[in-house]
Amino acid sequence: MGKLFFYILIALLIYWIIKSRHSKKDADISNQDSVEDTVNCVQCGVYLPKSEAIRQQDKYFCCQEHCDQFLSSSS
Template sequence: MISKWIILIIIALLIYWGIKNLQRASKQTRKSNNEIEDMVCCAHCGLHIPRNESIVAGKKYFCSIDHQKSHFKSTQ
């Protein structure tokens, strides 16, 4: 009789632990999805793009290699 109660308590604790882990993982996923990414403006065309997708030349950001080349050709 006591062994049945011990098994039920262990099962209940395992279920509780599993639900807590799922909630924690869900909360971490929501945080990472809501992070705001820095946006930069292309020095050639003015398009706003995420900083990690931009091409950096000097202190200027570009949306593509073509715009980087065009920008430096027009300034020389």
């Protein structure tokens, strides 16, 4: 009887580990979909992820070169 209880406990533990891993994986996938935030370069208009954009004076640029071009042309 003690042995059977032990096996049930192991089975429950394995089930719990698999379940927790699955729910974590699902959360990661849904996060990637919702976090995707894009901005466009003020100089050339190309779209890129906000995390990769260069921010200058509340404007976004795809590269440092376009940032410099915009700042030199506006001043």
